Amino acid sequence: MAACEQDDDSIDFLEEGEEFSGGAATVFDESVNAFGNPAPNLLGDGDLLFITGNSFFNRNWVTSPASTEDLDGLGPLFNSRSCSGCHFKDGKGQPPAPGEPLVSMLFRLSKPGKSANGGPVADPNYGLQLADRAILGVSREGTVNITYEEIQGTFADGASYSLRKPRYEFTELGYGALDDDILFSPRVAPHMVGLGLLEAIDEMTILGFEDPQDTNSDGISGRANRVWDVAANKVNIGRFGWKANQPNLRQQTAGAFVGDIGITSSLFPDENCSANQTDCQNAFNEGKPELKGSIFDKVTFYSSTLAVPKRRLWDDPVVLRGKQLFFESNCTGCHIPKITTGNSGNIPEFYQQQIRPYTDLLLHDMGDDLADGRPDFEASGNEWRTPPLWGIGLVETVNGHTNFLHDGRARNLEEAVLWHGGEAENSKQAYLKLSKTDRNALIKFLESL
Template sequence: MLMPEENEELSGGETTVFASSAKAFDKSVRNLSNENFDHFFVGNSFFRNPWVSAPASTTARDGLGPLFNAVSCAGCHVNDGRGTPPAPGGVFESMLIRLSIPGQTEHGGPLGDPTYGNQLNNKHILGVKAEGNVALSYVEVAGKFDDGETYTLRKPVYTFKNLGYGAMSPQILFSPRVAPMIPGLGLLQAINEIDILAQADPNDINKDGVSGRPNYVWDVVKEKKTLGRFGWKANKPTLKQQVAGAFLGDMGITSPLFPNENCTSGQTNCQQAPNGGSPEISAENLDAVTAYNHLVAVPARRNWQDGEVLKGKALFRKIGCMTCHTPKFTTGTLRGFPELSGQVIRPYTDLLLHDMGDDLADNRPDFEATGNEWRTPPLWGIGLVQTVNGHTNFMHDGRARNLQEAILWHGGEGVKAKEAYMKLSKGDRQAVIKFLESL
């Protein structure tokens, strides 16, 4: 008889909250300390409330733009949850497009398009032109399970339109990204580096077809390359840099980490636009938003004792999914966050890069990540996305319409697990999905 592990429902250890409503992703960790109480709620305010263009009487929140994708963090991370692609022909809201051309910056990162930089901004303040828009459509791809049941997958097609500053480089590389979930990010920061690297097998020494690699990226505070943990390609080393990068790239707001406006040399009106001070978000408020991102809790699992869920978990392990989606870590000591330290957590990620095959490739290198590689996304909370965000679109670009399609898109290092899933009976496939829905 299959039995659950002790405390298996506590995905975030003592930080776990028992919530399953539409607000399940916006709770503070259950063991929030007195010293971080104010940081969480001040950071929450700056995360949720909209920024405005300068000059404005709202001096703490002016400086939006000149070019941007959203007016607030919550504009992409709705209810602290997961973004989704628009309907075909719709406007990108919680999804964006990264840009680069072949080559690297002096620190080894992607080299931005000379005209449009590192990200396409589809919104603008008065007096500045937007950079452009993207049209999204899909091509249906048919497939069949080993038992004869058929399915279709949707392959996205992107077309740039209404470009405001002329043509992009003929060598343009682009990568669509939906906004990831916020819960549990601080716990991922708290995992000891040695425990992440212990999962790596870049030369596939054990010959299992899986060769997870760490991404080493530029840390703007330490001024050296360090282990990447955050972002779809693990291209950010810390939550603070992730937050500051999003303020600049997504909202056009400068910070102590990134003090220069996000305008290229050819965008004269962007360069001349009024700003909200230098920097536009203060060090204190940036720290508050960063603390908030550390302290958003992971919800507890539901139905973890159910027989079908336990069967699905056993199958998830048997077919090889846990080779990359590592179930459990114990966090180390994270300075300033006693709540997150020494916790037994179940994120179902190794935080490493894996070649996911040509069908998922964006062909855009990002530091040491190749165009075929993606970081294993955490699975905790995935079963509540429909409740919180009203959709079940998964993968980095939201192409999968449900969890089963997400599995079927796996290629490269994930192809053996996918093929093993396709060989399962329909009942066993349903058990695997039921397990995922319990996370």
């Protein structure tokens, strides 16, 4: 009877249409290509622009000078030769196995303080990002060895668990030692579905989620990051990136081109060569910007219009029980289940859509265990943007792994939950007290997203 009552209670959490996470921009695809579909509601030549943008997203850039004039200019320092090199199948990256290169993971660098635009201060030798690759004739900046320490824990029912805590060692540094006060932050590439829908959320909607003084006393005090918008030449709220340090997808795209591939653009016209990197400064350059405006536009459009996969098993009783527990544990204090987009962004087809991204796009203090200690504009060293949860249940299918969090330390969704602290400490404690059956139900709910 208790089991029946539990299922009956869960039925209240079944909502009409909730399987369409991206509203009209939802696709039904559970395959390895689930993250790579165009939004089905694109109008006009949207599909053609998407296909063209996809081709440039996947193409490898080459060293200048080259016969492929539109796709040369790689480096001199870089982390990947293509966008898809980090976002394989538009999916999620992972930390490398011991001895492997940093394929879909990078390290942001900075020194204490703020730059003129309020952002991080570049390291004088290595800039704002460690480049583990370089073109011929230029020394790469270095690489990172990653090791893990296992941390044991116990659930309230006596079951044990183990978490892995990463340790990082910078090696093979090409331009001198790192400063003693260097700040660094490991980042794996996030999956890319639904980004244009997030950009379509009105600013006032996002600011309405803020509660910096925790006025409702739930322990959660999210706040928006305020970052420099290069094109607008002013401060705007941040939406994208692990610390919400980019205001829009166009700047996010340009930042990835110059930071990850070494391709300059109209927004970021300067190469990432520090003052003492003379080989980088003297490398051949055909002029700037290297990124042709039409290609820039198409890649940005492609990144903006990737569809959100439809949920699986959304009406399954166990999934509904997990959803109920997710709500009761106040996970929704940060992971807002349902939002209606406004009229922001550059894709009118995404306006006024009811979406279920499970994010508030705000910064939250996640505790010391997840802290990187590296501020980014208004984000402190303990704060991270709430990542959208839509699509996470398909990461294993698309990318062949289940590594989560900003540095991929969590080997599965349960470990990701257990690493939560700070403002999410109460929710984590609620999870620790659940029975194994209920823990499994909550994880199954997450896997349905």
